[in-house]
């Protein structure tokens with residue numbers, strides 16, 4: 808139990824720092840512009856919604872540890888808004904992108920365990936479920952999804968939230984199945 812809490816806190820801190828750090832790349836892109844004040848996103852609806860969407864996708868892990876991690880990842884991507892406090896020109900919402908998802912997978916698995924596929928899946932699915940709630944919750948379905956390769960915002964309709972969330976569930980479901988199969992294989996070779 809204590810080990811789980813320590814693991815969750817450590818992975819979540821790294822993820823949060825990574826998202827804030829990745830947003831700095833937005834200062835280097837030619838499409839940068841002035842950033843709006845991020846405090847608007849700090850309300851109980853936004854935070855609760857993101858955690859809930861992450862938890863729902865994370866439930867497919869059938870593991871409280873990884874479900875909680877997915878929920879926290881899903882809300883903490885928004886630490887990429889902190890760059891607005893620097894009052895610089897940048898591309899907004901940098902971490903709302905596939906590139907950030909991929910970087911988060913690589914960094915977290917390098918730091919916390921190359922074989923921890925569930926942690927990698929939590930990072931990528933965390934990004935997807937975050938995009939899902941942003942799309943669902945209204946005027947916010949626009950992300951620089953393909954940054955830093957294509958730096959324009961991709962716009963989604965509210966109804967598109969379902970595709971993001973379902974993809975997150977599918978990724979987590981597949982990884983969970985593969986991990987379970989491996990565990991069973993290991994067990995059967997031990998008992999042989």
Ligand SMILES: [Zn+2]
Pocket residue numbers: 885903937941
């Ligand atoms: Zn967001």
